[in-house]
Amino acid sequence: MLVEVDDIHVRYGDLVALRGISLKVEESEVVCIIGPNGAGKSTTLAAIAGGVTPHAGTIRVGGQSILGQRPEQVARLGLSLVPEGRHIFGTLTVEENLRIGGYIQRDRAAAKADFDRLLELFPRLAERLRFPAGRLSGGEQQMLAVARAVMTRPRLLLVDEPSLGLAPKIIDQIYEILLDLRQRVKLTLLINEQSSTRILKHADRLYVLRGGRMQLEGRAADLQDGEAIRHAYFGFDEGQAARMETTA
Amino acid sequence: MIQLLQNLIDAISLGSIYALVALGIGLLFGILRLINFAHGDFITIGSYALIVPSADVTARLLIGAWAWPVMIPTICLIVVIVALLTDALAFRPLRRASSPTLMIASFAVSYIIQHGVLMAYGSRPKAVDLWSGANTQVLIGDLRVPMLQLITLAVTLVLMLAISLFLKKTSYGVQMRAAAEDFRMAQYLGVRGNVVIGIAFAISGILAAAVSLLYTTQSGSLSYTMGVPLALFAFVAVVVGGMGSLVGAVVGGFTIGFIVTMLQAYLPPDLRAFRDAFAFAFVILVLLVRPAGLVPARSTFERV
Numbered sequence: 001m002l003v004e005v006d007d008i009h010v011r012y013g014d015l016v017a018l019r020g021i022s023l024k025v026e027e028s029e030v031v032c033i034i035g036p037n038g039a040g041k042s043t044t045l046a047a048i049a050g051g052v053t054p055h056a057g058t059i060r061v062g063g064q065s066i067l068g069q070r071p072e073q074v075a076r077l078g079l080s081l082v083p084e085g086r087h088i089f090g091t092l093t094v095e096e097n098l099r100i101g102g103y104i105q106r107d108r109a110a111a112k113a114d115f116d117r118l119l120e121l122f123p124r125l126a127e128r129l130r131f132p133a134g135r136l137s138g139g140e141q142q143m144l145a146v147a148r149a150v151m152t153r154p155r156l157l158l159v160d161e162p163s164l165g166l167a168p169k170i171i172d173q174i175y176e177i178l179l180d181l182r183q184r185v186k187l188t189l190l191i192n193e194q195s196s197t198r199i200l201k202h203a204d205r206l207y208v209l210r211g212g213r214m215q216l217e218g219r220a221a222d223l224q225d226g227e228a229i230r231h232a233y234f235g236f237d238e239g240q241a242a243r244m245e246t247t248a
Numbered sequence: 249m250i251q252l253l254q255n256l257i258d259a260i261s262l263g264s265i266y267a268l269v270a271l272g273i274g275l276l277f278g279i280l281r282l283i284n285f286a287h288g289d290f291i292t293i294g295s296y297a298l299i300v301p302s303a304d305v306t307a308r309l310l311i312g313a314w315a316w317p318v319m320i321p322t323i324c325l326i327v328v329i330v331a332l333l334t335d336a337l338a339f340r341p342l343r344r345a346s347s348p349t350l351m352i353a354s355f356a357v358s359y360i361i362q363h364g365v366l367m368a369y370g371s372r373p374k375a376v377d378l379w380s381g382a383n384t385q386v387l388i389g390d391l392r393v394p395m396l397q398l399i400t401l402a403v404t405l406v407l408m409l410a411i412s413l414f415l416k417k418t419s420y421g422v423q424m425r426a427a428a429e430d431f432r433m434a435q436y437l438g439v440r441g442n443v444v445i446g447i448a449f450a451i452s453g454i455l456a457a458a459v460s461l462l463y464t465t466q467s468g469s470l471s472y473t474m475g476v477p478l479a480l481f482a483f484v485a486v487v488v489g490g491m492g493s494l495v496g497a498v499v500g501g502f503t504i505g506f507i508v509t510m511l512q513a514y515l516p517p518d519l520r521a522f523r524d525a526f527a528f529a530f531v532i533l534v535l536l537v538r539p540a541g542l543v544p545a546r547s548t549f550e551r552v
Contacts, residue, residue, distance in 0.1 A: 049436055075438035087433040089426045096422050103419050104438030152438055 001063070002027050002156055002188055003048060003079075008057030010043050017043040018054070019212040025156065030182065030189045032199045032220075035209035036233065041192040042084050044209070045158045048190075049081040050074035075104060080154035084161045084192075086145040090134025094125055097133045097144055101151025111151070118147050121177070121184075139170035143177065150181060156188045157181075163193065175202060196229050208232035250390050255513045261397035263505025264404035267498045268459050269482035270489065271411070272452035274497030277486065278428035278545075279448045282350040286334060288479025289361035290453060294327045294460025295470050296365055298378065303370030307470065312378055324457040330361075331453030332446060340442070358476075365472040373471040382465050400462050407458060408498065411451065415494075420447055428492070481508070488534055490541025499542050504531075 003025040010018040018040045025031050033041050046052040048059055050071040059066050061077050071081075080101075089097050098118065102111035119126040122143055128136065133144055142162060149157055159178065163171040179202060181187055193199050196206070200220055208216040208229055216232035223229055269287065276284045298312030298319075311322050338357050342350055382396035415421040420443075427434040427444045435441050459478065464470065481504055489500025507530050511523045519526070534542070 051432060051436065070441065071432065071435035072438050072440050075436060081436045083433065083436065087430050089429045089433070091429055092422065092425055096426075099419070099422060100426050100434065100439065101437050103423060148437065 001025075002061070003190070004058075004060040004063075005044070005048065006058045006060070008044075008047055008054035008059060010040075010047055010052055010054050017212055018047070020057070021209070021212070021214055022057075023207055023214065023217070025188060025190050027155075028182075028186065028188055029204045030179075030191070030202055031205050031207070032191045032193060032196075032203040033207045033209055034193050034196045034199065034229070034233065035215075036194065039209040040212040041209055042160050045081060045160050045190070045192060046083075048074075049079055049158055051081070075152055075154075078153070078155035079158060080149040080152045080156070081158045082145045082149045082160060082162065084164060086141045088133045088136070088141045088144055088148075090132065092133055093129065094131050094133050094136065094144060095129040097148050098125070098151055101148040104152045114151055114153065118150060121180070122147050139166055139173065142166060142170075142174055146174070146177060146181070150185065150187075153185075154187065156190060159189065159191045161192050161194065163198070171198065196226065196233075200224060200226075210235055251513075253391055255509060257391070257393055257397060258513075259506040259509035260502070261400050261505075262509050263502035264400050265459055265463060265478070265501075266482055266485050266505045267501025268404055268407065268455050268462075269478050270485040270497040270501040271408070271494060272455035272459075273479070273482050274486045274489070274492075274494050275411075275448050275452050275455075278492050278494065279424065279431065279445060280339070280350065281347040282339065282354065283347070283483065283486075284452070285351065285354045285479050285483070286357040286361060287452060287456060287482070288475025288477075289358050289365075290327050290331055290334075290456035290475070291460045291463065291478055292365060292470075292472060292475040293330050293361060294323050294457045295376075295464045295474065296369055296472075297323055297326045298464065299369075299374065299376060299470070301368045305372055305374065307374040307376050309376070309378075312376070320457075320461065323461060324454050327457040327460070328450045328453035331449040331456070335446060335449045339445075343441075358479075362472050362476075369470075369472065371472060373469050375469050376464060377468060378461070378465045396462070396466055400466075403458055403462060407455065411494075414451075420444070424448060484528070484531055488531055488541060490544045492545035493541065493543045496541050496543035496545065503534075503542065507531075 001024055005021060005023045007020045007022050008018055009020055021040065021044055033044060035041050043052055047054050050066065050069050050073065053068060061079065066074055066077065098115060102115060105111040124140055125144055125147060133141065136144060162174050166174070175198065178189060182189055191199065200223070203220045206218060206220050206223055207214055210233065216228060273284055273287050276282050298309060299307040300310045311319055314322065334357055338353055339350065342353055382399065384395050385392040386395055386398065415425055423434065423439045424444050424447060427439055427441070431441065482501065485500035485504045486497050488503055489496030489498070504527070507527050508523065511526050512520065515523060515526065
């Protein structure tokens with residue numbers, strides 16, 4: 001088991017974000033968490049990456065608890081987060097953004113080799129190495145965020161809403177890159193998305209999150225018709241919807 | 249004409265000092281969002297480390313009497329250690345605290361250092377003759393420039409160049425810039441937060457040590473509150489230059505040095521006592537026109 005999240009609760013002050021989330025990710029899986037805005041998807045990924053500390057529950061990576069570890073320590077265990085909104089270092093050049101990810105490696109020659117190999121995968125970035133990263137287009141920034149995270153040589157890539165604010169064609173490219181990387185560098189993927197339409201054909205397993213609770217989990221192959229997902233996502237069936245209409 | 253040039257040289261020299269102090273404050277603000285008012289007291293410590301600890305009025309040189317190739321690194325080392333201790337004891341426990349909390353903590357550190365110095369050395373200002381040769385005048389055409397002013401400018405340029413090379417060319421420098429822009433994201437990528445913050449404190453310590461040597465040589469006196477006005481003017485310089493921008497801190501430092509020197513030279517004698525009030529009024533004017541400072545941080549815009 002690569003990552004095992006067991007019944008974590010997270011609060012921001014008075015606001016309860018997660019009310020007992022459990023999930024697991026096995027080596028070389030593609031797992032997706034879907035859910036509406038504010039469901040707690042980003043908080044779940046941030047908690048796994050060490051950016052948020054749950055006040056109850058455990059998170060294990062390779063069997064070891066990582067609770068209370070700082071993000072830079074979790075990164076050294078082979079987990080890398082591509083956050084929502086990309087968080088590119090806009091005043092640094094594209095090259096510097098990529099190098100930051102490589103500093104974690106003790107072996108400088110290996111980091112250099114990774115850098116060169118990534119540039120072959122991302123020709124758009126290779127052309128813009130000296131650019132301030134803030135000047136890249138949204139799609140290019142998302143690619144940079146992915147490439148930068150891969151520079152840390154992660155076993156598990158946590159990707160938070162990669163399609164946010166991007167054109168459908170660009171989103172397809174991003175997914176192509178993610179799945180291609182998965183083959184080439186043996187990545188495990190845990191991806192957050194708001195919609196299941198694109199992810200259903202790529203994911204091995206799916207979790208549906210709403211209101212800080214896990215509503216549904218299952219193999220993507222079993223959920224293809226989408227009915228169960230819709231139910232979990234919106235939280236009511238047609239009968240309930242009808243009742244709500246009559247009371248309104 | 250000669251008089252104006254003479255004043256300009258004074259302005260550049262004073263501006264260099266403010267720029268060095270502002271750089272030390274700006275560096276920590278960039279990474280920690282800490283406005284470190286104790287930075288002035290780092291300078292005080294560097295200066296007092298030169299003399300024998302005693303309450304006597306006349307100061308006897310201790311480290312200050314050593315040969316300069318030994319004296320300068322020793323003073324730097326002492327101030328760097330104080331800066332790192334400050335971080336470890338006062339600011340590290342407050343890593344998740346808000347910016348105003350950190351600033352108030354820095355006032356506390358400032359008071360502790362000042363009163364520590366007060367207890368060890370007494371409250372009366374002391375005369376110190378660090379390097380009397382520094383006031384020899386160098387003739388450039390018709391201009392008479394004290395050697396110390398040239399040295400101050402040279403030291404400032406060398407330190408700025410060194411810092412800029414460090415930030416651009418070394419791996420820790422790039423990590424510091426990344427952390428200054430988005431601390432949490434840098435951590436997600438494996439940048440060790442405490443190491444980067446420690447380096448920032450160490451650099452601000454070196455800057456403070458340089459200022460303490462230059463300033464003590466120039467003023468020839470020590471007092472336990474000597475760092476306070478320096479930190480205050482440097483803080484104003486950081487604000488005028490643009491919070492979070494290092495280039496801004498330097499530009500702001502020189503701007504404040506220029507304003508103060510010119511006011512001192514050209515205000516009517518009756519008004520000179522109010523020089524600082526005029527200087528701060530000018531600062532308000534600058535901020536009315538450019539609220540983000542002369543060189544705003546994050547000038548590269550980010551796309552959504």
